[in-house]
Structure formats: structure tokens, C-alpha cells
Amino acid sequence: MIPGQNILKMALSVIAKQTVLYYKFAGRSLNAVGQDVTTYSSPFVIVGSFQPVPKRLYAQYGLDFQKSYYTFYTSNPILDVERKVSADQIAYNGQRFQCESNTDWFSIDGWKGVLCVFLGQDTGNKSIFGFSANNQNFGNGAFASAET
16 A cells, blocks of 8 residues: 555445535634634535444543444545634534544545544534523534524
């Protein structure tokens, strides 16, 4: 294998690929009570391979056993959690996931492996995640439309 060949692209020509909705981080603003509210762009379709992380690896990776984790392999430059920036989100099979961290081979080989954590059902709308105008905490995966 030679760097720059994009191993993921070769693999996706042989194995089935999945289609996901990609919600790109759009920004943050303060609500009426001074809390950050994250907004995301309208979703668009990207492809890759969406795989569950085996539970036997949770301890090795330092993951929370109360959550569900997946790895999404893609040739798209997805943003993970960074300082002062919220991560992008994806939706697969009607469920929404937060992109937590990635294995970044993008600059070398044109792909990323993104660790995603399950948030809840995807509403399919341009969404915010965090707190509503009436300070209702949406917690682990409930969403409100950006107009809320």
C-alpha cells in the first residue's frame, strides 16, 4: 500500500457503503440566559462505512459503557470536538450522532475514521443541540428546530 492511494475508496468499491446525513457545525450563540447554543447547517448526504464499536473495546478506548459508539469511515473532512468549536453531527438510519474524535488520515490518504456517540432520534430538521429559549435542557439527544 502506498500513501495517497485512499484505502477507504478502494474498500468502498468492494464492500457496501452507507449513506448518512451530515450536519456541519455552523456556529454558537448565547441564548437569553447566557448559555451557548450550537447550530448546524441543513444536512446533506455523504457516504462511507458506518460500523459499531465492539463493547469489548470500550474499556481499552476509555469509553462510557452507558453510551453507544460507532465509527464512521469517510472521505469527507468531518470536524470532531475541538477547543471552542463543537463537532459536526451525522444522522444514520433515523438516529443522530455526535462526532467525538477522529483518526485523521485525510491529508495523507484522503479518509478519516470518526468516533461517533449516539445522541437520539434525528428530527431531519436544521437543528440546535443544547438548550431551548425557555431553558429546557435537551440533554442526550432531544432536538429543537432552529426557530425555537
